Amino acid sequence: MKNHSPLSQIYLDANATTPVLPQAAEAALNSMRVLFGNPSSSHITGLKAKDVMETTRNNAKKVIGADDGKVIFTSGATEGIQTAIISALVEAKKRLNIDKQDEPSKKYSLLYGATEHKAVPESLKHWNEILGINAELKAIPVDRLGHLDCQFIAAEAPNALMICTMAVNNETGVYQDLGKLEQIIRTANNDIFWMVDCVQALGKTPLKLAQTTIDYAPFSGHKLYAPKGIGFVYIRQSAPFTSIIAGGGQESGLRSGTENLPGMAAINVIFEMLLNQQHSEFANINTLRGYQTQLMDTLKSAFPDVVFNHSIENSVPTTINFAIAGFSSKEIMDLFDAANIRVSSGSACSSKVTRSFVLDAMGLPAWQSESAIRMSFGPAMTQEQVNAACSRIQSAAKALTHSCMILDTGEIDEKQPVNGLVQLRSGSNCTWVYADQQSKQAFIIDPLPELNDRLDTLLQCQQLELVAIIDTHGHADHQSGRTFLADKHLPTQQTNLLGWPQDCETHSSPNSPKHSPKHSPKDTNSVDDVQLQYIKIGQQWLVNVPTPGHTADSMSLLLCQPFTDINQIKHQCQFAFCGDTILMGSLGRTNFASSSASDMFSSLKRLHRLIGSNNLICASHDYNNEFTTHLSAECGRNPLLRNTLNGQLHVTEFERLKAELDSNLCDQNGSEIMCGALTDDQLNGQSIIEYNHQSLNAALQQENVTLIDIREPHEYALQHTDDSNENVPLTRLVQFIQQQQDQKQHKWVLVCRSGSRSFIAAQAMKRLGFDNVAHLKGGYALSS
Template structure:
């Protein structure tokens, strides 16, 4: 299997790291081949190496405006931060007053390396100062009044020159006036990593004590950086040994790294011989990209202002789309961007944007597009063309509208699962009748749901909540007002003009019935909606039922909580037995929440890992025992709530992952050639359309995985191999299928990302 996308990579994640410039790489190689001597050696080879090191140091001084003070080479910014913090705190500790409480200040939008280092060394050195975050306003500017109030009792203050997520820069001169007016003796560190080459620096003319820098953010190799230390600032070496760097930082010097970063310095100092664009040119590139985003995505919102940010960073969000969806879309177009900071993993929202007070959806949907000063007009033009193409691909799968031109849209038929965070919305469309219903609509998805209905030319039959939600608002009113303005319903959206059979109410969608079943317990208004083929009586439902929308009554890995004011464990006991009698053990359950990326479940799978449910359905528990055990289960919620109201208690033992067979590209190619393996590409249609492959894979978007699972209930022993962009989605999808009895499901580790 080979990825045959003809598109070259457009790299727009320079704030995370940059490629090494060919000139810098050549200098590093030359230093390893020719100038390979140890700068501490006194022979000619060593002297030449030392001369290169001192040339690099001299150029570093010129670039940052530091004709005085020390410039010490480091392994990168993190080491520079440690150097600054240790030096400041060791000195501060000498004059502490035991009767006074001190503080350490840092900007709320600082890189995590700063507050984590402050916490670490504050504890190790036994200073025990209060560590306080300096608030920022909606523009990302530090609160100067807070600094005025807190700086007099602070030992150290840490700020940034340029923020790594938003590109917002601080007015260092204005900050200096505030800081030094409040406390002339406070030690001041400024993280200058993102400032190098993007904004002028003249550090010697300031009272900044420490300023760390990193080479790999500006086309030098990883592993080389430097730290500026003001002439009068205290210094404590953090690495002792052979006395290199005049005893300031021991260890054999990284000469190849210095040779490489020296090339960068020379380009910054000699504009005529540089591949770096001017700041005005970079601002023009930023404007071109912003204009393209505005045209391609009319719902785009920017998370910072151009007025106080460097020209090489654009941080934006697109209403109705998560950051991962946009990253996957751009990746399919071979554009590399990131969601917030690339220095941390498994981050679902941006703490930087949270600190700026931006709405939660912007923080959760943030995309950082960043480029370096060596970017070219050709690359910017290509990026704009691909952004436009990516947006058009979204129209094919009806995620955005394209002037009402819907003739070539991919038709939707069956069930779609849309998510925002852990919340689930379910859409069912019947292509033949052009009808649809929506269950548990989320307000964050209103625009996407509205677009989907319009794009697919679907008639909305009903929009229903399975219960009154305690953890979020419903989007039902918006959709009902727009698409069903005259429909009379109850409080949850169930139509009054419904039909009745076997004492059950139902509505028709195409040739299917959506049946309402009252199942109180989680809340007193909870109901279960069953999508079935027409049935003769209640005993016939389980044979005809395809999906059971249980809301929060049955969750993947748990049962809905019953400790709300409107809850009743007694009622839930009866409701669980009723649901089981109607749908049996293998009907797919579509819950309102998916806390662990499991997509769907059925009672058979839940009973295997949930003793409370199993013993309830097999009759081993009476209602009183159920109530007691359910209260114990709900007691686990106190440790899980955080900022989100959890609707069911989950335990690690219940959610143990399954061992999934993993293919690499070599073993998968062998299996495709010699075995009966079916390849399933689970990327979304717009990704699939943007990046074709030579294989004969079937496209089953992850949003339609539940529909696929239902259709393949009789094919559980078939050999499936799931594949996506990076292997992360295919892995969780394979786990979900395996848990539901698909015993030959596997996935491609590393996905298409490792295929080229």
């Protein structure tokens, strides 16, 4: 398997970690080879090692402006935070026991910034419970610029035992005015213990800790070109201290354990560069600000809809946090990774891409929080690297034209044609686009407002004529984007409230009997007596089937080849857009005001009779990354659906069981309105064959295996160098599954950037009967 990019790596994620500077690595290696003694040993080798340690300590004090106070070497910032919190809370508990004799009912709190690194509130919570202090943890609000609320601090500090703030935020680079904070804190409570997380401040902003009343300040080496595993914590001379590691008495009894001399030797190189700018690899603040401005200007040029999530006036010059309207953070990370640019989604301390709690606390719009990208670099950045990064960002943006995600001539002129079904997502919500390249016609199902610009761009880029834009029902959990697109592309089309065209055609089966007394007009169990409306898309029909239940107006839209008899639909159908009637792993809820479980019972039977067991169902929601389903797969894990379709349930029993299923909704996804209840036993994952690069190369040479690259076209175009692989973007996986219904026993191996997308795609295919599907664990990321 060949997929080696000719592009060198551009690393812009320094707030997560940094490479070790060659000089620092050499110093660490030298300490392991030559100055390898134990600093606690009294012979010459040990004395030389101790001299390295003490020189490093003295330089640390100079860098942070701590002539007074202690500097204790640690394994990193997390240990430093524990040291500070335990030391403060142990002393606070002593005072607390004394105070309770005078004021037994007094309530105490522990304060921390709402945008603090999660290590701080989690540590406060942990040790507050372990030590039995039981103080109330309170987050200090911030304003839209990320400044801590000084009025809140002034009001809460008198009854607080400890306050924890940051010098510089790790996600946004926003810095706090420590002098102003000190005045507010000490005026309110001169005895409160104050910890300042200085991890992101080292080397980026001046520090003079001895001139402040800060009690504790943790630091980490790997954020500034030193190895992982070395850090230090500053402790004010008058601040209480409790050792958290007891043992042999190293570090003057303050922190036991043999000292990490290689780490100290390495970080000392960093200190010396910070202290001697003339002989340093580090750029000054003005130069770094120039780099930041150049990168921001490039982002604005490449992505006109970019929004910056912080102000440069109150942030360090080495961090840029931005969001691009219409793109998720995952999409931009994948795009940049394909261009070999390393950035992160918010904080890299969590591998799961979610909303940024920092931006949420600052009150930024939800889309900015969900789409946030952090671009960060260190003071060793060079002009050459910045120029290369800017060039690569422009190329990455132009590559989006290949996927028709932006409109631009670009350097990649050939657009990948859309022919068939595309699934677009916003959170768990799905929008479906179907394009027929031969007729250049398209329709859109369940349009989401967040995707309006992307849908409009897709239509223009592919030069498609929009035939219809339809909602399968009135959505309770989000607004429809239909009006925006209809006004632009179908201004004269007359439709009902959901967008179904009035000038549609009607099909009646030639064998359809007239109504007989045994069938009421509402009896949807009888298919033969129903006239079905349809519209044409190329040579196919999009058929409207009323399927009330989830809501009174719910309908399913079946994309079929033309038929003469309604009973032929199951043989001619490609996709069934069922809205929220049938969801992956569940059925749509029926406890809205306009819902009817009895109607759903009839609608499910009707759908089964029309589409059969194996035609693909495209739902309006995908809560667990399953993409698509069919009735056979759903019946295998959903007893309620299975027993409904096989005739074992009467409608009254269905109503009772459906009410029980809907009762699970109160525990689903917090405040989000869920359109169907999901249960764990229904959503068991599939066991997937996993290849590594060695075993995959062997399989490709020996077996009839087809490799499918599921990255998006822009990623594929940026990085791919071997045209033997087939590109099936994840957004078009459902179309691929439909096309390969007769190839379910073939050996497919899915591959993506990191292995995460290929794994969930393989699970989806396995659930639908592709028994030999596998994926490449670790993806292309581990190929070199």
